[in-house]
Amino acid sequence: MAFWNVTSVSGGKDSTAMLLLAIERGMPNLLPVFADTGHENPQTYEYIAYLEKALGISIRWVKADFTADFKRKRAFIAEKWPEGIRERGMKALEKTTGIPFLDLAMLKGRFPSTKAKFCTGHLKLLPIQQQVEMPLLKAGHKVISWQGVRAEESPDRAEMPMTEMLDMGVIAYRPLIDWKVADVFEMHERHGIEPNPLYKQGMSRVGCMPCINARKGEVREIALRFPEEIERVAEWEALVREAAKRGCATFWAARGETDVSLEKHGIDQVVSWSRTTRGGRQFDLIASTEPSQCSSVYGLCE
Ligand code: SF4
Structure with a gap:
Protein backbone atom coordinates (compact mmCIF):
# COMPACT_ATOMS: atom_id res chain seq x y z
CA MET A 1 0.00 0.00 0.00
CA ALA A 2 1.27 3.45 -0.90
CA PHE A 3 -0.05 6.98 -0.88
CA TRP A 4 -0.44 8.45 -4.38
CA ASN A 5 -0.53 12.19 -4.88
CA VAL A 6 -2.82 12.77 -7.84
CA THR A 7 -2.61 16.38 -9.05
CA SER A 8 -4.95 17.56 -11.73
CA VAL A 9 -3.15 19.81 -14.21
CA SER A 10 -5.39 21.91 -16.44
CA GLY A 11 -2.74 24.16 -17.96
CA GLY A 12 -4.08 27.05 -15.86
CA LYS A 13 -2.08 29.08 -13.37
CA ASP A 14 -3.49 27.55 -10.17
CA SER A 15 -3.02 23.90 -11.05
CA THR A 16 0.46 24.67 -12.36
CA ALA A 17 1.38 26.41 -9.09
CA MET A 18 -0.01 23.42 -7.21
CA LEU A 19 2.08 21.02 -9.27
CA LEU A 20 5.16 23.13 -8.58
CA LEU A 21 4.36 23.06 -4.87
CA ALA A 22 4.08 19.27 -4.91
CA ILE A 23 7.43 19.02 -6.70
CA GLU A 24 9.01 21.54 -4.30
CA ARG A 25 7.86 19.44 -1.35
CA GLY A 26 9.30 16.34 -2.96
CA MET A 27 6.02 14.47 -2.78
CA PRO A 28 6.45 10.75 -3.38
CA ASN A 29 4.30 8.96 -5.95
CA LEU A 30 3.36 12.20 -7.63
CA LEU A 31 0.91 11.59 -10.45
CA PRO A 32 0.01 14.72 -12.47
CA VAL A 33 -3.03 14.19 -14.69
CA PHE A 34 -4.42 16.27 -17.54
CA ALA A 35 -8.04 15.59 -18.48
CA ASP A 36 -8.38 16.51 -22.15
CA THR A 37 -11.80 17.86 -23.11
CA GLY A 38 -10.82 18.23 -26.78
CA HIS A 39 -12.04 21.81 -26.47
CA GLU A 40 -8.84 23.54 -25.38
CA ASN A 41 -6.83 26.09 -27.24
CA PRO A 42 -3.78 24.49 -28.96
CA GLN A 43 -1.54 26.64 -26.77
CA THR A 44 -2.80 24.79 -23.70
CA TYR A 45 -1.78 21.44 -25.20
CA GLU A 46 1.62 22.93 -26.02
CA TYR A 47 1.84 24.26 -22.47
CA ILE A 48 1.27 20.79 -20.99
CA ALA A 49 4.11 19.51 -23.17
CA TYR A 50 6.24 22.49 -22.06
CA LEU A 51 5.62 21.66 -18.40
CA GLU A 52 6.66 18.06 -18.96
CA LYS A 53 9.89 19.10 -20.62
CA ALA A 54 10.75 21.99 -18.30
CA LEU A 55 10.06 19.97 -15.15
CA GLY A 56 11.33 16.63 -16.40
CA ILE A 57 8.09 14.88 -15.51
CA SER A 58 5.41 13.07 -17.40
CA ILE A 59 1.81 14.16 -17.18
CA ARG A 60 -0.79 11.46 -17.72
CA TRP A 61 -3.49 12.36 -20.27
CA VAL A 62 -6.98 11.02 -19.75
CA LYS A 63 -9.99 11.43 -22.02
CA ALA A 64 -13.63 10.55 -21.63
CA ASP A 65 -14.79 7.88 -24.08
CA PHE A 66 -18.47 7.84 -25.01
CA THR A 67 -18.46 4.86 -27.38
CA ALA A 68 -20.68 2.69 -25.16
CA ASP A 69 -23.00 5.63 -24.44
CA PHE A 70 -23.45 6.28 -28.16
CA LYS A 71 -24.45 2.66 -28.64
CA ARG A 72 -27.02 2.88 -25.83
CA LYS A 73 -28.40 6.18 -27.15
CA ARG A 74 -28.77 4.75 -30.66
CA ALA A 75 -30.79 1.86 -29.24
CA PHE A 76 -32.93 4.38 -27.35
CA ILE A 77 -33.48 6.50 -30.46
CA ALA A 78 -34.37 3.43 -32.52
CA GLU A 79 -37.07 2.54 -30.00
CA LYS A 80 -38.37 5.92 -28.82
CA TRP A 81 -37.84 8.64 -31.40
CA PRO A 82 -40.68 9.14 -33.86
CA GLU A 83 -40.29 8.30 -37.50
CA GLY A 84 -39.15 11.34 -39.42
CA ILE A 85 -36.40 12.33 -37.00
CA ARG A 86 -35.26 8.83 -36.02
CA GLU A 87 -33.00 8.39 -39.01
CA ARG A 88 -31.33 11.75 -38.44
CA GLY A 89 -30.56 10.91 -34.80
CA MET A 90 -29.26 7.43 -35.65
CA LYS A 91 -27.00 8.81 -38.34
CA ALA A 92 -25.63 11.60 -36.14
CA LEU A 93 -24.69 9.10 -33.45
CA GLU A 94 -23.30 6.46 -35.78
CA LYS A 95 -19.86 6.80 -34.25
CA THR A 96 -18.06 9.04 -31.81
CA THR A 97 -15.82 11.82 -33.07
CA GLY A 98 -13.19 11.11 -30.40
CA ILE A 99 -13.51 14.72 -29.21
CA PRO A 100 -14.90 14.36 -25.68
CA PHE A 101 -16.64 17.76 -25.46
CA LEU A 102 -18.33 17.32 -28.83
CA ASP A 103 -19.26 13.69 -28.19
CA LEU A 104 -20.83 14.60 -24.85
CA ALA A 105 -22.87 17.39 -26.44
CA MET A 106 -24.03 15.05 -29.23
CA LEU A 107 -24.95 12.40 -26.71
CA LYS A 108 -27.00 14.87 -24.67
CA GLY A 109 -28.39 16.58 -27.76
CA ARG A 110 -27.36 19.89 -26.26
CA PHE A 111 -24.38 21.84 -25.01
CA PRO A 112 -23.75 22.26 -21.30
CA SER A 113 -24.83 25.58 -19.85
CA THR A 114 -24.56 27.68 -16.74
CA LYS A 115 -27.74 25.96 -15.52
CA ALA A 116 -26.81 22.45 -16.70
CA LYS A 117 -23.11 22.19 -15.95
CA PHE A 118 -22.54 18.58 -16.86
CA CYS A 119 -19.25 19.17 -18.68
CA THR A 120 -16.77 19.23 -15.80
CA GLY A 121 -18.15 16.10 -14.21
CA HIS A 122 -18.20 14.05 -17.41
CA LEU A 123 -15.07 15.42 -19.04
CA LYS A 124 -12.72 15.99 -16.14
CA LEU A 125 -13.88 14.55 -12.84
CA LEU A 126 -15.07 11.13 -14.04
CA PRO A 127 -12.14 10.33 -16.38
CA ILE A 128 -9.70 11.10 -13.55
CA GLN A 129 -11.71 9.05 -11.09
CA GLN A 130 -12.30 6.12 -13.42
CA GLN A 131 -8.97 5.97 -15.19
CA VAL A 132 -6.58 7.02 -12.42
CA GLU A 133 -8.00 7.05 -8.91
CA MET A 134 -10.22 3.95 -8.97
CA PRO A 135 -7.50 1.62 -10.28
CA LEU A 136 -5.15 2.87 -7.55
CA LEU A 137 -7.79 2.34 -4.87
CA LYS A 138 -8.63 -1.09 -6.24
CA ALA A 139 -4.96 -2.02 -6.06
CA GLY A 140 -5.09 -1.21 -2.36
CA HIS A 141 -3.43 2.22 -2.46
CA LYS A 142 -4.51 5.47 -0.87
CA VAL A 143 -5.20 8.48 -3.07
CA ILE A 144 -4.65 12.11 -2.16
CA SER A 145 -6.39 14.32 -4.70
CA TRP A 146 -4.64 17.68 -4.90
CA GLN A 147 -7.16 20.36 -5.82
CA GLY A 148 -6.06 23.80 -6.97
CA VAL A 149 -8.91 25.85 -5.53
CA ARG A 150 -8.47 29.17 -3.75
CA ALA A 151 -10.84 30.72 -1.21
CA GLU A 152 -10.87 34.12 -2.91
CA GLU A 153 -12.32 32.64 -6.11
CA SER A 154 -15.87 32.28 -4.77
CA PRO A 155 -17.91 32.10 -1.53
CA ASP A 156 -18.35 28.33 -2.09
CA ARG A 157 -14.62 27.80 -2.26
CA ALA A 158 -14.04 30.00 0.76
CA GLU A 159 -16.02 27.43 2.77
CA MET A 160 -13.86 24.51 1.69
CA PRO A 161 -11.50 22.91 4.19
CA MET A 162 -7.88 22.29 3.31
CA THR A 163 -8.32 18.53 3.70
CA GLU A 164 -11.44 16.40 3.46
CA MET A 165 -12.38 12.76 3.01
CA LEU A 166 -14.35 12.34 -0.22
CA ASP A 167 -16.49 9.49 -1.56
CA MET A 168 -14.58 6.38 -2.53
CA GLY A 169 -12.04 7.05 0.23
CA VAL A 170 -10.11 9.69 -1.72
CA ILE A 171 -8.55 12.38 0.44
CA ALA A 172 -8.97 15.88 -0.97
CA TYR A 173 -6.07 18.22 -0.31
CA ARG A 174 -6.33 21.93 -1.18
CA PRO A 175 -2.95 23.47 -0.46
CA LEU A 176 -3.71 26.74 -2.29
CA ILE A 177 -6.90 27.49 -0.37
CA ASP A 178 -5.44 30.60 1.30
CA TRP A 179 -3.30 31.69 -1.64
CA LYS A 180 -3.73 34.95 -3.53
CA VAL A 181 -3.20 35.34 -7.28
CA ALA A 182 0.17 36.95 -6.60
CA ASP A 183 1.30 33.82 -4.69
CA VAL A 184 0.36 31.70 -7.68
CA PHE A 185 2.47 33.71 -10.13
CA GLU A 186 5.28 33.99 -7.59
CA MET A 187 5.43 30.19 -7.51
CA HIS A 188 5.88 30.12 -11.29
CA GLU A 189 8.66 32.65 -11.03
CA ARG A 190 10.45 30.83 -8.23
CA HIS A 191 10.66 27.73 -10.42
CA GLY A 192 11.45 29.59 -13.64
CA ILE A 193 8.21 28.34 -15.20
CA GLU A 194 6.27 30.54 -17.62
CA PRO A 195 2.52 30.80 -17.03
CA ASN A 196 0.32 29.58 -19.88
CA PRO A 197 0.89 32.12 -22.71
CA LEU A 198 -2.88 32.62 -23.05
CA TYR A 199 -2.76 34.85 -19.96
CA LYS A 200 -0.74 37.31 -21.97
CA GLN A 201 -3.28 37.20 -24.78
CA GLY A 202 -6.27 38.69 -23.04
CA MET A 203 -7.53 35.51 -21.39
CA SER A 204 -8.39 35.80 -17.70
CA ARG A 205 -8.78 32.06 -17.41
CA VAL A 206 -7.51 28.98 -19.18
CA GLY A 207 -9.69 25.99 -19.90
CA CYS A 208 -12.18 25.20 -22.62
CA MET A 209 -12.19 27.79 -25.35
CA PRO A 210 -14.73 29.13 -25.04
CA CYS A 211 -15.97 27.99 -21.64
CA ILE A 212 -19.72 27.88 -21.04
CA ASN A 213 -19.01 30.33 -18.21
CA ALA A 214 -17.40 32.89 -20.49
CA ARG A 215 -18.21 36.54 -20.04
CA ARG A 275 -19.12 43.38 -29.87
CA THR A 276 -21.99 45.62 -28.82
CA THR A 277 -21.45 47.92 -25.87
CA ARG A 278 -25.00 47.68 -24.60
CA GLY A 279 -27.88 45.32 -24.91
CA GLY A 280 -29.92 42.78 -23.03
CA ARG A 281 -28.58 39.49 -21.78
CA GLN A 282 -30.40 37.42 -24.35
CA PHE A 283 -27.68 34.80 -24.32
CA ASP A 284 -26.74 32.59 -21.41
CA LEU A 285 -23.44 34.26 -20.69
CA ILE A 286 -22.09 35.34 -17.36
CA ALA A 287 -22.56 39.09 -16.89
CA SER A 288 -19.35 41.02 -17.42
CA THR A 289 -19.33 42.20 -13.83
CA GLU A 290 -19.39 38.69 -12.39
CA PRO A 291 -16.09 36.96 -11.74
CA SER A 292 -15.16 34.39 -14.35
CA GLN A 293 -14.66 31.01 -12.79
CA CYS A 294 -15.00 27.41 -13.56
CA SER A 295 -18.06 25.60 -12.31
CA SER A 296 -15.93 22.83 -10.86
CA VAL A 297 -15.59 23.01 -7.12
CA TYR A 298 -12.55 20.79 -7.60
CA GLY A 299 -10.81 23.46 -9.64
CA LEU A 300 -10.37 20.99 -12.46
CA CYS A 301 -11.00 23.45 -15.26
CA GLU A 302 -8.73 26.28 -14.21
S1 SF4 B 1 -13.78 24.85 -18.67
FE1 SF4 B 1 -15.93 25.49 -18.76
S2 SF4 B 1 -16.80 24.41 -20.52
FE2 SF4 B 1 -14.88 23.37 -19.97
S3 SF4 B 1 -15.46 21.71 -18.62
FE3 SF4 B 1 -14.95 23.47 -17.31
S4 SF4 B 1 -16.92 24.55 -16.99
FE4 SF4 B 1 -17.18 23.14 -18.73
Missing part, protein backbone atom coordinates in the same frame (compact mmCIF):
# COMPACT_ATOMS: atom_id res chain seq x y z
CA LYS A 216 -19.34 38.77 -22.86
CA GLY A 217 -15.93 40.46 -23.01
CA GLU A 218 -14.13 37.13 -23.14
CA VAL A 219 -16.19 36.00 -26.12
CA ARG A 220 -15.26 39.23 -27.89
CA GLU A 221 -11.59 38.68 -27.06
CA ILE A 222 -11.61 35.05 -28.20
CA ALA A 223 -13.30 35.96 -31.49
CA LEU A 224 -10.73 38.65 -32.07
CA ARG A 225 -7.64 36.62 -31.27
CA PHE A 226 -8.73 33.07 -32.04
CA PRO A 227 -11.44 33.19 -34.74
CA GLU A 228 -10.66 29.56 -35.60
CA GLU A 229 -12.06 28.50 -32.21
CA ILE A 230 -15.33 30.25 -33.02
CA GLU A 231 -15.43 28.55 -36.43
CA ARG A 232 -14.84 25.18 -34.77
CA VAL A 233 -17.72 25.70 -32.35
CA ALA A 234 -19.98 26.85 -35.19
CA GLU A 235 -19.22 23.53 -36.92
CA TRP A 236 -19.96 21.69 -33.67
CA GLU A 237 -23.31 23.45 -33.37
CA ALA A 238 -24.28 22.05 -36.76
CA LEU A 239 -23.24 18.53 -35.69
CA VAL A 240 -24.99 18.66 -32.32
CA ARG A 241 -28.13 19.97 -34.01
CA GLU A 242 -28.30 16.73 -35.99
CA ALA A 243 -28.18 14.71 -32.77
CA ALA A 244 -30.74 16.86 -30.95
CA LYS A 245 -34.29 15.62 -30.84
CA ARG A 246 -35.66 19.13 -31.34
CA GLY A 247 -33.25 19.71 -34.25
CA CYS A 248 -31.45 22.66 -32.74
CA ALA A 249 -28.57 23.14 -30.31
CA THR A 250 -26.70 26.38 -29.72
CA PHE A 251 -23.46 26.63 -27.75
CA TRP A 252 -25.01 29.22 -25.46
CA ALA A 253 -28.66 28.90 -24.62
CA ALA A 254 -30.90 31.72 -25.77
CA ARG A 255 -32.73 33.14 -22.78
CA GLY A 256 -36.49 33.42 -22.91
CA GLU A 257 -36.61 32.72 -26.67
CA THR A 258 -39.12 30.27 -28.08
CA ASP A 259 -38.10 30.22 -31.73
CA VAL A 260 -34.44 29.23 -31.27
CA SER A 261 -32.30 28.63 -34.33
CA LEU A 262 -28.62 28.51 -35.20
CA GLU A 263 -29.16 31.34 -37.63
CA LYS A 264 -30.46 33.64 -34.88
CA HIS A 265 -28.80 32.30 -31.75
CA GLY A 266 -25.70 30.39 -32.84
CA ILE A 267 -22.19 31.32 -31.78
CA ASP A 268 -21.70 33.70 -34.71
CA GLN A 269 -24.63 35.74 -33.44
CA VAL A 270 -23.28 35.65 -29.89
CA VAL A 271 -19.96 36.98 -31.18
CA SER A 272 -21.74 39.82 -33.00
CA TRP A 273 -23.63 40.62 -29.82
CA SER A 274 -20.41 40.49 -27.77
